[in-house]
Amino acid sequence: MILRRLGNKSKIASEIHKHFPKHTIYLETFFGAGGMYFNKPKAKYNFLNDLDSDVFNLFQVISQRKDDFVSLFELMPIHNDLFDYWMNNQEEDEIRRAVRFVMLSNFSLYGKMDTLRLGCVSPKEQVFKNIDKTFEYIKGGQFTNCDFRKMFKSISIDPNDKKNAFIYNDPPYLGTTDNYSSSFTEEDSFDLFNCLENTGIKWAMSEFNHPFIINQAQSRGLNIIEIGERQNLKNRRIEILVTNYQVNQLQLFTA
Known part of the structure; x- marks a missing residue:
């Protein structure tokens, strides 16, 4: 989702x-x-x-800190430098780690997390569109x-x-x-x-x-x-x- x-x-x-x-x-x-x-x-x-x-x-972040995730994800720039950095470096903060994971998964070619994919359909918009439904499904x-x-x-x-x-x-x-x-x-x-x-x-x-x-x-x-x-x-x-x-x-x- x-x-x-x-x-x-x-x-x-x-x-x-x-x-x-x-x-x-x-x-x-x-x-x-x-x-x-x-x-x-x-x-x-x-x-x-x-x-x-x-x-x-x-x-866990979506279920407990959804708004914090959305705020940081909205500010996340889409460019090769950040993608390459996150491809080789993990984040310790749980919110940043969650945003990193979504970027590498959703913005990569075929979801393989190794090549940045750009296109007319914005993966960001898909996340914003489905975030509330995701929250409701995993709640409880x-x-x-x-x-x-x-x-x-x-x-x-x-x-x-x-x-x-x-x-x-x-x-x-x-x-x-x-x-x-x-x-x-x-x-x-x-x-x-x-x-x-x-x-x-x-x-x-x-x-x-x-x-x-x-x-x-x-x-x-x-x-x-x-x-x-x-x-x-x-x-x-x-x-x-x-x-x-x-x-x-x-x-x-x-x-």
């Missing part, structure tokens, strides 16, 4: 969301730009996580900044409430690097499958049709839904959704 990143789900969120079960408790392990979260109806209870401390800091949610394994260990949902809970996972895809600080390995994916299966909660995972993912899903008796083809400058891949529930057997979240 206010953050531009590679792999953002905003363009295909509606296609993925129609396969979600109804839920009042929503957990998301890899929040990123929030492409799914901001494009679905807000659940009553939301537990959000991302390992990237810049992502965590940005949304619980946001953590940790590895997904630690997040699952901290989850404490009453057994009677698990039927109303749902976990969505959008991990860094195997075989891609995007702009994540570290790549996801097969061991990471294996651990994620194990963690999810141990929750006793309905869950879905977005991925490409990577052979390892397909093998894991099939060997565990999970369901694979083809979402569609995605392509970039280098290749084409099939986006899939792996679930531990049969979509046609559930009342779907169609609100």
Whole structure:
């Protein structure tokens, strides 16, 4: 909504969301730009996580110091010197750090944070347009900044409430690097499958049709839904959704 990143789900969120079960408790392990979260109806209870401390800091700032962020962002000049400086230097102040992160993400070519992008559409205006809606969506949610394994260990949902809970996972895809600080390995994916299966909660995972993912899903008796083809400058891949529930057997979240 206010953050531009590679792999953002905003363009295909509606296609993925129609396969979600109804839920009042929503957990998301890899929040990123929030492409799914901001494009679905807000659940009553939301537990959000991302390992990237810049992502965590940005949304903490928006939820707690939105006006300070807007004031500094409005004053931020758009030029190569500042972009190059921020590309190589972090900020200690949380507001400046949040503004830096949005500039590098939203003003860079393809959101890769390495080349300043200029155009007729102002990324600044898009941030101002969506800042209030972003604030309302994350208000009341619980946001953590940790590895997904630690997040699952901290989850404490009453057994009677698990039927109303749902976990969505959008991990860094195997075989891609995007702009994540570290790549996801097969061991990471294996651990994620194990963690999810141990929750006793309905869950879905977005991925490409990577052979390892397909093998894991099939060997565990999970369901694979083809979402569609995605392509970039280098290749084409099939986006899939792996679930531990049969979509046609559930009342779907169609609100």
